Structure formats: structure tokens, C-alpha cells
Amino acid sequence: MTLFIDMFHVIVKKWGNNKSLVILTMINITIGAVLLCFFMNSGFNIKKFLLEQILRDETLRQVTVMPSDTAAFLTNQDVKDIGNYEGYEGARIIYEGLLPVLLIDQRDVSTDHYFITVFDKDHDFLLSSDFSYGSAWIQRNAYKESKGIVVSESALDSVGLAASDCIGKIVEFEYKGSVYKKMISGVIEDAAEQSFDKSYRTGFYVSNYGIEQADRISKIIVQIDSIHQVSPFTEKLTKSSYEVVSHYEEVQKIKRISNMIGYGFMLSGMILLVFSSLSIINTMEILVRKNIKFIGMLRTTGVPKSFFMWMFIFESFLLGIVGSAVGMIILKGFCFWLGKFVQIDFMIIPSEVFFTFNPAILFPWLTVTPLITVLCGWRAVCKANRIEIIEALKAEYNVCS
Amino acid sequence: MDQKIRLENVQKKYSGNQKHSVTALADVSLTISKGEFTAIMGRSGSGKSTLMYIMSGLMKPTQGKVLIEGNDLSEFNEKQITCFRNKKMGFVFQSFHTENAYTALENVMLPLLATKMKKSERIARAVNVLEQVGLADRSKHRPSELSGGELQRVSIARALVNDPQIIFADEPTGNLDSANGRQIIDLLKSITQSGKNVILVTHNKSDAELTDRRIELKDGKILYDDLGDTHDIIY
Numbered sequence: 057m058t059l060f061i062d063m064f065h066v067i068v069k070k071w072g073n074n075k076s077l078v079i080l081t082m083i084n085i086t087i088g089a090v091l092l093c094f095f096m097n098s099g100f101n102i103k104k105f106l107l108e109q110i111l112r113d114e115t116l117r118q119v120t121v122m123p124s125d126t127a128a129f130l131t132n133q134d135v136k137d138i139g140n141y142e143g144y145e146g147a148r149i150i151y152e153g154l155l156p157v158l159l160i161d162q163r164d165v166s167t168d169h170y171f172i173t174v175f176d177k178d179h180d181f182l183l184s185s186d187f188s189y190g191s192a193w194i195q196r197n198a199y200k201e202s203k204g205i206v207v208s209e210s211a212l213d214s215v216g217l218a219a220s221d222c223i224g225k226i227v228e229f230e231y232k233g234s235v236y237k238k239m240i241s242g243v244i245e246d247a248a249e250q251s252f253d254k255s256y257r258t259g260f261y262v263s264n265y266g267i268e269q270a271d272r273i274s275k276i277i278v279q280i281d282s283i284h285q286v287s288p289f290t291e292k293l294t295k296s297s298y299e300v301v302s303h304y305e306e307v308q309k310i311k312r313i314s315n316m317i318g319y320g321f322m323l324s325g326m327i328l329l330v331f332s333s334l335s336i337i338n339t340m341e342i343l344v345r346k347n348i349k350f351i352g353m354l355r356t357t358g359v360p361k362s363f364f365m366w367m368f369i370f371e372s373f374l375l376g377i378v379g380s381a382v383g384m385i386i387l388k389g390f391c392f393w394l395g396k397f398v399q400i401d402f403m404i405i406p407s408e409v410f411f412t413f414n415p416a417i418l419f420p421w422l423t424v425t426p427l428i429t430v431l432c433g434w435r436a437v438c439k440a441n442r443i444e445i446i447e448a449l450k451a452e453y454n455v456c457s
Numbered sequence: 458m459d460q461k462i463r464l465e466n467v468q469k470k471y472s473g474n475q476k477h478s479v480t481a482l483a484d485v486s487l488t489i490s491k492g493e494f495t496a497i498m499g500r501s502g503s504g505k506s507t508l509m510y511i512m513s514g515l516m517k518p519t520q521g522k523v524l525i526e527g528n529d530l531s532e533f534n535e536k537q538i539t540c541f542r543n544k545k546m547g548f549v550f551q552s553f554h555t556e557n558a559y560t561a562l563e564n565v566m567l568p569l570l571a572t573k574m575k576k577s578e579r580i581a582r583a584v585n586v587l588e589q590v591g592l593a594d595r596s597k598h599r600p601s602e603l604s605g606g607e608l609q610r611v612s613i614a615r616a617l618v619n620d621p622q623i624i625f626a627d628e629p630t631g632n633l634d635s636a637n638g639r640q641i642i643d644l645l646k647s648i649t650q651s652g653k654n655v656i657l658v659t660h661n662k663s664d665a666e667l668t669d670r671r672i673e674l675k676d677g678k679i680l681y682d683d684l685g686d687t688h689d690i691i692y
Contacts, residue, residue, distance in 0.1 A: 062570045069558040353554040356515065357568035357615070358543020360536060445515050449550065 063367040067374060070343060081339040082379045088332025089383025089425075090390070092325035094410075096417045097387070099321025101409045103314040107283070110310050114279060119289050119302040121276040129274050134298050138276050146281030147289065152274060283307055322420075329424070332379075333432050340372050340436035344443075351440055352448025364440045372433025373426060380425050388413050460527075461623065461654050462489040462512055467521035469507050469677070481507040482518070483677040489656070489670075494649040496657045496665035499674035506627060508674065509658045513546055513625050514538045525623070543568065547616030549645075551628035553608045555600040555615075561607075562587065562596040565614045586614040590644060606637030613644060623654045630664055642667045 071078045110116070121138055123130050130138075135151075142149045278293075280286055290302045344351070351364060395411030467485045472478040481504045489495055499505040510516035511523055514530045523530045525545065533541060547568075555564045565583040574582075587593050590610040600608055609629055616624050626645055630638030642664050645655045649669070657668055665671045673681040 058573060058575075059571060061576075066570070069556070073558045349554060350556055353548075353550070354567060354570065355539070356513075356542070356548050358539050358541075358546070358619070359568065359571050360539050363571040446510055449554070 059363070059366070060370065063363070063370050066367060067371045070347060070371070074343060074346060077339060077342060078375070081335055081375060082382070084335040085332050085376060085379025086383040086386065088328050088335075089380035089421075090387050091328045092332070092380075093384055093387045093417055093421065094390070095321045095325035095328070096420060097391070097412075097414050098410050099318040099325075100414045100416050101412055102321070102405060103318040104414075105405060105409045106314045106317065107310070116303045116307055116310075117280045117283055117286055119278040119280065119286060119293065119300060121278070121293055122299050122301065123274065124297055124299050130276065130298055134295065135276065137295075138278070138293065141278060141289075141292070145285045145289070147285070148279040150277040150279055152277065283311070329428060333428050336372055336375055336429060336432035337435050339375065340368060340433055341439060343371070344368070344436045344439045348443060348448045348451045351443055352445050352451070355443075355445045356449065361441050365437045368436040368440055369430055369433040372436065373429045376425050376429030376432065380421065384418075384421065459491040460488050461491045461493070461525070462656075463487075463522075463524040464512065465522040465524070467508075467511060467518045467523065469504075469511060469516070470519045481677050482511065484521070485677070485679060486521075487672065487679065487682065489654060492649050492652045492654065494646055494655045494657070494667075494669045496659055496668040496671045497674065498659060498662070498665050498671055499680070500660060503674040504677040505658050505660075505674050507677075509625050509627060509656060512656065513548070513623075514542055543572075543619060545622050547619060547621040547624045549609070549612050549616050549624060549626040549629045551631040553600070553605075553612045553632070555608055555611055557600045560597050560599055561592060561603065561611045561614075564600065564611055565596075565618050568615060568619050582618050582620075583614070586617045587611075589617065590614045604637075605633050606640060609633060609637070609641050610644065613641070613648075617648070621653070623656065624648060625656045625658070627658045628660070629657070630659070630661060635663075638664065639667075 121130065121134070123134075139149055141147050278289060280289055286302055286307050287304050290300055290304045293300045354363075355361070391411045391413040395408055398407050398411065464485055464487050467482055468480070469482040470478050470480050485504075485508065497505045497508055507516065511518050512525075514523070514525075514533070517531070525541070528541070530538060530541075555561075556567070559567070562580070562583050565587060566579050569579045569582070584593065584596065587596050590613050592607060592610050592614065595603060595607060600611070603611065609632075612629070613624075613626075616626075624645065629641050629645070633641060638661070642657075645657065646667060649655050655668075657664065659665055670683045671681070672679060672683070
């Protein structure tokens with residue numbers, strides 16, 4: 057710590073001796089930092105703005121799963137598998153298909169009579185029938201496997217019966233977010249209610265099949281919140297039984313373009329940074345040459361080379377940090393005032409995009425600036441280390457030398 | 458008496474190429490005892506400054522050995538020799554080498570940079586040596602506010618601040634009038650009272666007259682030595 061205090065003391069004195077040089081360098085660094093940060097800030101903001109604008113279109117963030125080739129519907133297993141992603145990384149599953157329906161298998165224990173009840177989401181009718189055990193089973197499986205609506209003759213009779221015997225009561229219930237309606241006959245009503253309530257009620261029994269969603273899904277759309285998850289999601293959904301369509305490539309293109317815009321701005325900033333760095337290098341070299349006698353005298357009295365090494369690095373770091381910190385403050389003020397008073401759109405980009413201070417630029421500033429300044433100081437360190445003490449003691453400073 | 462500095466067959470050649478190499482010192486051997494105030498004399502180009510640089514470890518001899526308090530300087534690496542200079546040697550220059558950005562006190566404290574000494578201790582030491590050279594009341598003044606004699610005293614105080622055993626003074630009176638020059642030589646002489654060595658490099662015979670021992674160089678060889686010991690090669 058004492059070492060750094062000593063260095064700081066020497067540096068301040070040196071700066072005091074070379075005020076105009078240091079001030080001019082500071083101004084140079086400050087302008088460089090303002091422009092660098094402005095370019096980086098604009099780059100970040102334009103990139104963000106474009107992504108926000110383009111990706112406002114939800115379809116770009118959709119991954120669509122469709123049955124492969126000939127199949128009209130996704131298999132239940134596929135639907136189930138994809139359904140498991142609900143909520144994962146903000147994914148929302150949208151089912152598109154003909155008829156999401158519910159099947160309820162029931163058995164009248166008193167008569168050992170089997171029923172299959174089909175609830176239709178989009179229609180108010182209850183499609184139901186009573187079957188003997190065997191026909192109910194066949195009916196149920198036929199329904200599932202044919203991927204279409206199976207309404208047997210008896211079922212149609214049942215509908216007719218239900219309609220004719222309707223007691224005028226429509227019951228609504230919700231299952232997995234969808235509201236189902238049914239017009240019920242007196243007999244079936246109990247069973248239907250039973251299926252969502254208890255497993256047993258007077259005379260009826262909900263069979264082992266219970267309630268099952270017979271997903272007659274022709275398409276599943278996975279709506280993803282983050283554009284960055286489109287690609288991983290697309291890669292997750294790989295199965296031969298279905299096809300996955302996403303705007304992954306378009307998104308990648310958009311991201312590439314926006315990245316290029318960001319990099320373009322950053323590159324412009326970096327070029328300015330190089331000019332600022334050259335000014336630091338130049339100043340440091342002049343400071344070494346102007347202080348050659350001082351360095352020679354100190355080294356004669358036994359101040360080690362390492363002291364000068366650290367001192368010049370520290371000095372360069374201070375020049376860079378102070379200059380760029382001032383630049384950052386100026387930019388913040390500049391953004392604030394211009395953002396307040398200037399309201400002009402540049403092409404499709406509103407001026408606020410340029411003048412909104414983006415804290416994201418603090419990270420490159422905090423990492424790049426010290427690195428650059430240390431590199432700039434290094435040349436001075438090498439110069440100082442090469443100084444021959446005796447030559448230094450005899451030297452007369454000449455700025456042209 | 459204790460041997461403080463011993464040079465054994467020291468030779469120094471400045472070589473551009475073999476044809477144009479210049480022999481600055483040729484086979485110089487001498488011994489300087491503790492507490493001796495020694496003048497190294499000679500005309501310009503005689504090798505006196507080279508001899509001082511070699512004795513102080515600022516320059517390496519082409520041949521021969523330099524022993525300070527029994528330590529062979531050629532065995533030290535650069536870091537060790539720097540540290541050794543910091544502890545054992547002080548330097549006074551003709552052109553003072555004081556920094557105008559610093560006060561007299563701060564100038565005196567400069568050799569204490571990069572030491573782990575506390576600031577209060579540094580100040581105490583600097584004040585003490587400024588008192589020794591009679592400049593206690595000028596400690597807050599900057600070099601531009603001091604006379605040539607005072608500047609050289611600051612320079613001597615700076616050389617003394619590390620409490621070194623050997624002070625090398627390279628033409629310390631060169632930029633001073635005779636009265637101030639005399640005061641500086643007297644001051645340097647007083648330093649030797651405490652057992653320290655002062656090596657005075659000068660071409661001024663009247664300054665040399667005030668020292669304990671005079672060594673005169675010519676063309677890199679010892680022309681004359683007061684002690685007249687076996688090292689002398691007299692032409």
C-alpha cells in the first residue's frame with residue numbers, strides 16, 4: 057500500500073509538472089471514451105430495439121409440431137410427451153385439432169352395463185351410448201385408433217334419446233383448461249358428475265379407464281417466451297412420428313443481423329479507442345523522456361526498476377480510468393439531456409434508442425479500459441527499464457529527441 | 458584501518474568495435490579505508506567519473522573486481538546491487554538533480570521511495586539530515602526558491618537520508634562560486650567525522666586540497682596517489 061501511495065504521490069507531482077500534456081491527453085481520452093461509449097450504447101440499444109420490434113411477432117417464437125407425413129393426428133403419446141414441456145422455459149402449449157374430447161368409461165354395477173360417454177368440446181351435445189362390455193370396449197378403442205369421431209348407431213340413438221328425454225339441463229365442467237358442455241339425460245348425469253367427483257355413486261362406477269383425454273390433435277404449437285429458447289426447443293423435439301417446424305433459421309438470421317449491427321458499432325468504438333490508446337502511449341513516452349533525469353537520479357539512489365514498472369502502469373491506468381470515467385459521466389448527461397429534448401426518428405429508429413443509457417456498456421468499459429491502459433503503459437515501462445542510469449543522469453530533455 | 462573500498466586490477470573499455478575501443482580505466486587497483494575523504498582528480502576524459510561509477514556499481518568493469526566492505530559487486534545481480542546502493546551509498550551531483558515539483562524536504566525523502574518505511578519516519582529522517590546540512594528552515598521551499606549552495610546542500614541531505622556509509626560526490630562544487638564551494642567541501646568533510654567515506658570526484662585542485670587523500674588519474678591510470686602505496690603507477 058505504501059508503494060502505491062508513493063507512486064500516486066510521484067504521479068501527481070509529475071502531472072503537476074506536465075499539466076498541459078496531461079490535460080490534453082485527458083481530453084483526448086474523454087472524447088474517445090464518450091464516443092466509444094456512445095457507439096457501444098447505440099449498438100446495444102439498436103440491437104435490442106430491432107430484436108424487440110421483430111420478435112414482437114409471436115410466430116417467430118413458435119415451434120409447431122405436426123404429425124409426420126400421412127397421419128392426420130398426433131399420437132396420444134406424442135401429445136403427452138410434448139405436453140410435458142408446458143411451462144418449461146416459459147413454454148405455453150397450444151393445441152390445435154379437430155375435437156379435443158373426453159372419454160369416460162362407466163359401468164352400471166347394478167346391471168353390469170357398460171357405457172362410453174364422449175364429451176365434445178366444441179358441441180353442446182353429449183354423445184353417449186350404452187353398450188355391453190365387449191361393444192363398449194371395441195367402441196372405445198375404435199374411437200381412439202381411428203382418430204376420428206366415432207358415433208355408433210346406438211350412440212346416435214342415444215343422442216336422439218338424450219335430446220328427446222332431455223331434462224333441459226346443461227352442465228359445464230372444466231378439464232385441463234377447457235370448458236366442456238353436455239346436455240344430459242337423467243341417467244347419465246350422475247355418472248358424468250361422478251367421474252369428476254367420487255369414484256362411486258349410486259349404481260354407477262367409473263371404470264379403470266377413468267377420464268381420459270382423447271387428444272385428437274392435428275397440431276401443437278409451443279409458444280416460447282424467449283427467442284433464445286427456440287433453437288434448444290427445436291432440438292429437443294425430435295421424433296420420427298412428427299415433424300417440427302420453427303422459424304429457427306429466420307431467427308438466427310435476425311440475430312446475426314442484429315449482432316452485426318452491434319459489432320459494427322462496437323468496432324467503430326474500438327477504432328476510436330485505438331486512437332485514444334495511441335494518445336496514452338504517446339503521453340506516457342513523453343512523460344518517460346521528460347522525467348529521464350528524475351528516473352536516473354532515483355535509480356542511482358537505489359529505487360528499484362520494479363517501482364518504475366508499476367508506477368508507469370499505474371499512471372497509464374489512472375489516465376485511462378479517470379479520462380474514461382469522466383467520459384462516461386459526460387455520456388450519461390448527454391444521453392439524459394438529448395433524450396429529453398431531441399425527439400427525431402432516424403429511419404425507423406426513434407432517437408430515444410440512441411439516447412437511452414444502457415448499463416450493459418459498463419461491463420466492457422470496466423474490463424476493456426484497464427486492459428488497454430495497462431497495455432498502453434507497458435511501452436513506457438519498457439522504455440523506462442531500458443534507461444541507462446549514467447546516460448539518464450547526463451541527459452538533457454529534448455522533446456524532439 | 459578497515460578497508461572500505463578495494464579495487465583490484467579494474468579495467469574499463471568502451472567498445473564500439475575493436476579498432477575504436479577506448480580504454481577508460483587501465484588496471485586500476487586501490488584501497489580506500491573507512492572514514493577517508495578521498496578526492497579523485499584528473500582532467501576531463503581521465504577516467505575519474507568512470508572510476509566513480511564503477512566503485513558505486515553503476516557501471517560494470519570490463520575486468521577486475523570491486524569490493525565494498527568485502528562484498529564483490531560483480532557477484533550481485535541488478536536487483537541486489539540496486540538494494541546495496543540504496544543501503545550503502547549516497548550520491549551528490551554537480552547539477553543537483555533536485556526536482557522542482559517537490560519541496561526541499563520531499564526531495565530529500567526521494568531515496569526512501571519504495572522502502573517500507575512509514576511516512577512519519579521518512580519525514581523525521583529527512584528533517585534530521587536537513588538540520589545536519591543547515592537547511593531546516595528551508596524544508597518547505599522548492600528548489601526554484603533556493604540558491605545554488607542551498608540546492609547542493611539539499612542534494613547532500615538527500616544523499617545522507619539513507620544513512621549510507623559511502624557518499625559519492627561528482628563535481629559537487631562545479632556549479633557553485635568559491636565561497637559556496639568551500640562550504641560544501643567543509644560539509645562533506647564533516648560527514649567523514651562519523652566514519653563515513655566521501656569520494657569526491659573533482660578537477661578543482663583547491664577542493665582536493667581539503668581532502669585526506671588525493672588520487673590523480675591520467676588516461677585511465679593512477680598518476681598520483683597521496684598514500685604512495687604499491688597501487689600507484691607513476692609516469
